[in-house]
Amino acid sequence: MEAKHQTGLIWFNLDLRLIDNLTLIRAAKQCQQLVCCFIIDESWFKGNRYGLNGISEPRWRYIQQAIADLAASLQQHGQQLIIRKGQPTTEISTLISTLEIDAVYCSDDPGVYERRRWDTLVKRFPYISFERVSNHTLLTERELDFPLEDLPATYSAFRKRFEPLAETFPAGRALNRLSALPPMPQRTVPSNSVPFVEPSGYLKGGELAAHQHLNHYFDSNAPSRYKETRNALDNFADSTKLSAALALGNLSPRQVIDALRKYEQTQGANESTYWIAFELMWREYFHWYLRSYQEKVFKFSGIQGKKPATSFYPQRFAAWCKGQTPYPIVNACMHQLNQTGYMSNRGRQLVASCLIHELQLDWRYGAAYFEQQLIDYDVASNWGNWQYLAGVGADPRGSRRFNLDKQTQIYDPDGEFIKRWHGDQAVSQIDFTDAADWPLS
Numbered sequence: 001m002e003a004k005h006q007t008g009l010i011w012f013n014l015d016l017r018l019i020d021n022l023t024l025i026r027a028a029k030q031c032q033q034l035v036c037c038f039i040i041d042e043s044w045f046k047g048n049r050y051g052l053n054g055i056s057e058p059r060w061r062y063i064q065q066a067i068a069d070l071a072a073s074l075q076q077h078g079q080q081l082i083i084r085k086g087q088p089t090t091e092i093s094t095l096i097s098t099l100e101i102d103a104v105y106c107s108d109d110p111g112v113y114e115r116r117r118w119d120t121l122v123k124r125f126p127y128i129s130f131e132r133v134s135n136h137t138l139l140t141e142r143e144l145d146f147p148l149e150d151l152p153a154t155y156s157a158f159r160k161r162f163e164p165l166a167e168t169f170p171a172g173r174a175l176n177r178l179s180a181l182p183p184m185p186q187r188t189v190p191s192n193s194v195p196f197v198e199p200s201g202y203l204k205g206g207e208l209a210a211h212q213h214l215n216h217y218f219d220s221n222a223p224s225r226y227k228e229t230r231n232a233l234d235n236f237a238d239s240t241k242l243s244a245a246l247a248l249g250n251l252s253p254r255q256v257i258d259a260l261r262k263y264e265q266t267q268g269a270n271e272s273t274y275w276i277a278f279e280l281m282w283r284e285y286f287h288w289y290l291r292s293y294q295e296k297v298f299k300f301s302g303i304q305g306k307k308p309a310t311s312f313y314p315q316r317f318a319a320w321c322k323g324q325t326p327y328p329i330v331n332a333c334m335h336q337l338n339q340t341g342y343m344s345n346r347g348r349q350l351v352a353s354c355l356i357h358e359l360q361l362d363w364r365y366g367a368a369y370f371e372q373q374l375i376d377y378d379v380a381s382n383w384g385n386w387q388y389l390a391g392v393g394a395d396p397r398g399s400r401r402f403n404l405d406k407q408t409q410i411y412d413p414d415g416e417f418i419k420r421w422h423g424d425q426a427v428s429q430i431d432f433t434d435a436a437d438w439p440l441s
C-alpha cells in the first residue's frame, strides 16, 4: 500500500511499547518517514493548585526507566526517540514546523488537559492530519455497544454490558507486532533531556521489564489464588502488580487478558482468574467514566453535584502525607507509598477513608497527593476511585467509611506490616492548634 503521508510524528504518551502498539503500527503503515518523540511535561516538576511540589522520586524514576527502554527498542529499529522537556503543545508545535510533519499520531488519553492540548494543536495546524488511536483500553470506543453519554451509572451495570463484548475479544489480537519502521528524516531536532536511569525501584519501568514481570506472574500459580490474596497489604505476589506497566502502556490490557486466557487454558479457570479480569474491567470502567464526565471527575462535588461535608486543614493534610496520623495502619501505608511509589488496593481504600472521614479533608487533596506519588498513577483510575470513596462518584451506596481498627485486625493481625513500615509512630492527636490558630495544650 502506498504511504499516505510524507513525514509522520508519533507522540508517545501512555503507550511506551513497541508490541501491540496500535498507534505505532498505524503510523508505520501510513508514513514514508517517521519521527518518534516523548515530551517530558515541565509541569510535572512544578507546584500545583493543591500546594504539592511535583512528582515523586519513585514515579519519576519509573517514567525515566520506561522512556529509556523505549528509546533503546526504537534504536534497534533504526529510530531515535526525540526526548524534549518543556510545555507539550509548544514542543510538538516546534517539531511539526521544523520537521515539516504532515501527520501526527497519538494514543487516546482520557485526561482533560491532554485532550485540550490535542484540540489546540488540531486548531493550530488545520492543514495537517491528526489521528488519536484508541490504544489504552481492552475495547475501543467503537467496540462499546453504547455511546459514552449512555455510560451505565454503576460499575455493575457497566460490567453486565461489557463482559459479553470482552468475551468475543479475538484471541491473539494482542500479538500485533511491527515488522519494520519507516526511516527517520535526515533533518531532526535534538533531544534536550536524557533519562537518568537508576537500576533500583519497587518495580522497573519499561516494556522489557513489564514482559518479564507478566511472564513471571503467569508462570507461577499466584493467579489461581488471586481472589483470596488480592487484599493483602504487602506481599508482592498477592496481586498482579501490573498497574504501573498498564498506566504507562508498557503493556496493553489486551496483552494481559491474552496471558490470562492462556493461563486458564493450561492451569484451569477459577474464581480467582475470573477476578483478575473483573478488576481489569474496573480500569476500563473508569477510563470511559472519565471520558464521559470529563471535568466533573475533578470537581469537589463530583459527578453528582453534591458537596461533601468536609473542608481543608493544612496540618492534618501534611500529617496524612507524612504518615503521622493517630492511625498506625494509615501511617504504615503512607510510608510504603512515600518510599516505593506503590500501595495495595486495600491500603489505598484505608488511607482514603481516613482522609475523608477521620480527618474530614477535601478528597481532591488526597487524589492530588496520589497523583504525585504513585508509580502506577492513572488519571481515570485514581480520580474515579477517590470520587467513589468520597461518595460523589459512581458508588450507588454513597460514601464508604472503613473501621480502621477492624481493618487492622483483619489485614495486619500480628502488626507485622505496621512494624515493617514504622506505622506505630502514631501521634495521639491530629490538631495542634484551634480554629483561631492558638496552640492546643
Ligand SMILES: Cc1cc2nc3c(=O)[nH]c(=O)nc-3n(C[C@H](O)[C@H](O)[C@H](O)COP(=O)(O)OP(=O)(O)OC[C@H]3O[C@@H](n4cnc5c(N)ncnc54)[C@H](O)[C@@H]3O)c2cc1C
Pocket: 230, 239, 240, 241, 242, 243, 244, 246, 247, 276, 279, 280, 281, 282, 283, 284, 286, 343, 344, 345, 346, 348, 349, 352, 370, 374, 376, 377, 378, 379, 381, 382, 383, 385, 386, 389
Ligand atoms: C483511592 C484509590 C486510588 C487509586 N489510584 C490508582 C491509580 O492511580 N492507578 C491505578 O492503576 N490504579 C489505581 N487504583 C486501583 C488499584 O488500587 C490499583 O490498580 C491496584 O492496587 C494496583 O495493584 P495491582 O496491579 O497488583 O492490582 P491487581 O489487584 O492485580 O488488579 C489487576 C489490575 O486491575 C486494575 N485494577 C484493580 N483494581 C482497580 C480499581 N479499583 N480501579 C481501577 N483499576 C483497577 C489495575 O490495572 C490492576 O493492575 C486506586 C484505588 C484507590 C482505592
